[in-house]
Amino acid sequence: MGRAPCCDKNAVKKGPWSPEEDAVLKSYIEKHGTGNNWISLPHRIGIKRCGKSCRLRWLNYLRPNLKHGGFTDEEDYIICSLYITIGSRWSIIASQLPGRTDNDIKNYWNTRLKKKLLSKxxxxxxxxxxxxxxxxxxxxxxxxxxxxxxxxxxxxxxxxxxxxxxxxxxxxxxxxxxxxxxxxxxxxxxxxxxxxxxxxxxxxxxxxxxxxxxxxxxxxxxxxxxxxxxxxxxxxxxxxxxxxxxxxxxxxxxxxxxxxxxxxxxxxxxxxxxxxxxxxxxxxxxxxxxxxxxxxxxxxxxxx
DNA sequence: AACCGACTCAACCGCCTGCCT
DNA sequence: TAGGCAGGCGGTTGAGTCGGT
Known part of the structure; x- marks a missing residue:
């Protein structure tokens, strides 16, 4: 018997978030917080999204003080050193780089940093x-x-x-x-x-x-x-x-x-x-x- | 201008963990 | 103690974009 899905996959919207959805989610969380329950959050704010999707959108894109792109040499060094030391534990690596998300660092490593290391x-x-x-x-x-x-x-x-x-x-x-x-x-x-x-x-x-x-x-x-x-x-x-x-x-x-x-x-x-x-x-x-x-x-x- | 392959990154998937009952 | 559930996480996907031909 498989694990029960966290939401009805047929009833939720998938794919890129619209500016309207972003605005609703951001506004609600800034005012009320997540209420420690991501699964029920989309119902509370009236958007057809999976709770996990809301969480990811907030953590990786909407939450304040996030930095996107433009990794510095120092950040490169920290990422590489930690990767060598602890492996692909992106959340821990991200916790050492303020404003960076685990997803960002993971993408950066997989698409650029590895290649950078291969270069001159x-x-x-x-x-x-x-x-x-x-x-x-x-x-x-x-x-x-x-x-x-x-x-x-x-x-x-x-x-x-x-x-x-x-x-x-x-x-x-x-x-x-x-x-x-x-x-x-x-x-x-x-x-x-x-x-x-x-x-x-x-x-x-x-x-x-x-x-x-x-x-x-x-x-x-x-x-x-x-x-x-x-x-x-x-x-x-x-x-x-x-x-x-x-x-x-x-x-x-x-x-x-x-x-x-x-x-x-x-x-x-x-x-x-x-x-x-x-x-x-x-x-x-x-x-x-x-x-x-x-x-x-x-x-x-x-x-x- | 059209095609195509490479690249990027937001988003999804599914597993694991820890908490709660 | 066991089972269910939500959160957290890393791996993967695929749509969009870019650059070369």
């Missing part, structure tokens, strides 16, 4: 985003953590600024040895130390994480398929709770390899650029260090 301009931009990927088993505190990205641009204070800017005012900081923990209710627990982001792994975070895309760079091509959104990094999360060190490592590597395969397939299917591997793998201090520039660098660089 993106090459310079990418220098700021150059990342490494490391897995760390058990920290000195005994907390399971995974170090997801390591920015190599150590000379610039930009990242410090970024992470100070993007977290909610409600976040709390506390020092733990030489690192600063950041707790953001919207995100899994993560910590910041210079040029590194640590995600705490616990059952809640892990299970929550599985409902979202992995924090990998998504497809850099303009095709409709996506790569690397599910396999490897999710696997690293799902296995980090296990106590068997070797198994974790094997599963993690399997996932990483799956991601590479997906990426190279994507590249092979969409363009003729040279495919090359650049990367290193070292094992030291109980920390498996993968320089993933070979699957991050490649699609960001154009051979032109």
């Amino acid at each position: 301009q993106g090459k310079a931009f990418h220098q700021q985003l150059k990342v490494k990927f490391e897995s760390q088993k058990i920290t000195s505190t005994g907390q399971n953590q995974i170090l997801m990205f390591h920015d190599e641009n150590t000379k610039s204070p930009l990242n410090q600024t970024l992470y100070n800017e993007v977290v909610d005012p409600s976040i709390t900081y506390f020092c733990m040895e030489d690192q600063v923990m950041i707790q953001n209710p919207n995100m899994e627990t993560f910590s910041w130390e210079q040029n590194q982001v640590w995600f705490g792994i616990d059952d809640a975070a892990s299970s929550s994480y599985h409902h979202h895309s992995s924090p990998s760079l998504n497809s850099m091509s303009s095709g409709s398929s996506s790569i690397g959104t599910n396999s490897s990094l999710q696997m690293s999360h799902s296995t980090i709770n296990n106590t068997d060190h070797h198994d974790q490592e094997m599963l993690f590597m399997t996932g990483l390899e799956n991601l590479q395969v997906e990426l190279f397939d994507e590249i092979a299917n969409t363009n003729t650029q040279e495919i090359g591997l650049r990367g290193t793998e070292t094992l030291s201090n109980n920390c498996l260090d993968h320089d993933i520039s070979y699957f991050i660098d490649y699609p960001l660089f154009s051979n032109e």
